[in-house]
Amino acid sequence: MTTSDNPSATQSEQQRKRKNRRLFIGIFLCFLIPLAGAQIILSLGWFTPGVTNKGELISPPIEASSSENESMPQTWRLAYRVPADCDQRCINGLYVIQQVDMALGRESDRVTPIAIQAGPDVSALPAPEEGSRLQYLVLPQLHDQLSEQPQGSLFIIDPLGAVMMRYEGSADRDTAIQSGSDMLDDLKKLLKMSRVG
Numbered sequence: 001m002t003t004s005d006n007p008s009a010t011q012s013e014q015q016r017k018r019k020n021r022r023l024f025i026g027i028f029l030c031f032l033i034p035l036a037g038a039q040i041i042l043s044l045g046w047f048t049p050g051v052t053n054k055g056e057l058i059s060p061p062i063e064a065s066s067s068e069n070e071s072m073p074q075t076w077r078l079a080y081r082v083p084a085d086c087d088q089r090c091i092n093g094l095y096v097i098q099q100v101d102m103a104l105g106r107e108s109d110r111v112t113p114i115a116i117q118a119g120p121d122v123s124a125l126p127a128p129e130e131g132s133r134l135q136y137l138v139l140p141q142l143h144d145q146l147s148e149q150p151q152g153s154l155f156i157i158d159p160l161g162a163v164m165m166r167y168e169g170s171a172d173r174d175t176a177i178q179s180g181s182d183m184l185d186d187l188k189k190l191l192k193m194s195r196v197g
Contacts, residue, residue, distance in 0.1 A: 052189070053165065054182035061162035062146065068139045069161030073112035076191065077157040078183065080169075081146040082117045082136075086125050088171040089152040094125075095173075096180035097154060098132040103184050107191050108133075114157075118143040154183055156190065 064072070078097040083090055097113040104111055113134045115125070120138050128134040145163075146155070152169025165186060167179040 053186050055156070055165040055167045055186050058149075058164055058166055061164045062142075064139070064142045064145075064157070064161035064163070066161070068142050071139060072114060072137060072157070072161070073135065074159055075109075076111045076159060076187070076194075077155075078111060078113045078187070079146075079155040079157050079163070080113075080115050081143055081149070081153065081155070082115050082125065083151065084118075089169050089176075091126055092171065092173055092176035093152055093154055093169045094134065095129065096169075096176050096183070098129045098134050099177070100180050100184045100187065101133060102129075102131070104187070104191075107188070110191055111187065116143050116146065154179060156183065156187060158190075158194075 078100055080090070080093040080097050082094075086094075094115055097115075101108050101111055101113045113132065115134060115136045117136060117138050118140050125136065142163075146153070149155075149166055150168070152171075154167040154169055155163050156165040157163050165183075167183050168175075169179065170176045
């Protein structure tokens with residue numbers, strides 16, 4: 001007696017084939033759905049792989065001239081470009097880079113806060129905070145190069161003179177302090193990875 005002669009055996013064989021087909025389709029979908037989902041997420045820009053910094057990476061970096069780089073402290077620099085008129089955004093920016101330097105603790109000897117000026121007139125600028133190491137430096141070329149960045153920005157400059165990261169400045173003190181917190185987080189990572197400065 002063959003399976004074709006036995007209707008229940010034929011029906012059982014067909015059920016087993018359907019069950020195997022469903023199992024195969026289920027396994028296939030288990031692999032396909034995550035891949036399709038990942039492709040959609042990447043194509044819509046909902047995920048940026050490998051980005052952990054909080055500031056804006058300046059690419060390519062702005063390079064200070066060798067002479068102006070030699071005029072700066074030979075450390076990492078927390079920089080603020082001083083405008084012609086130092087308004088509240090300017091005051092907050094200078095305050096934030098000094099606070100970030102102090103917050104680094106024992107690592108602060110690897111960093112110097114600097115205020116980049118176009119010319120030597122410092123009479124209208126606020127005095128550094130108590131215990132601050134802020135330096136006002138006249139660097140006209142770098143001042144001009146940074147003018148293309150948004151007004152009031154804060155910068156991280158490496159010891160070789162590359163302006164590599166930018167943070168938003170603000171006339172609102174709390175917003176400026178949040179930018180400083182972001183700068184501090186990124187700077188700690190940079191100092192941990194870097195052997196220079």
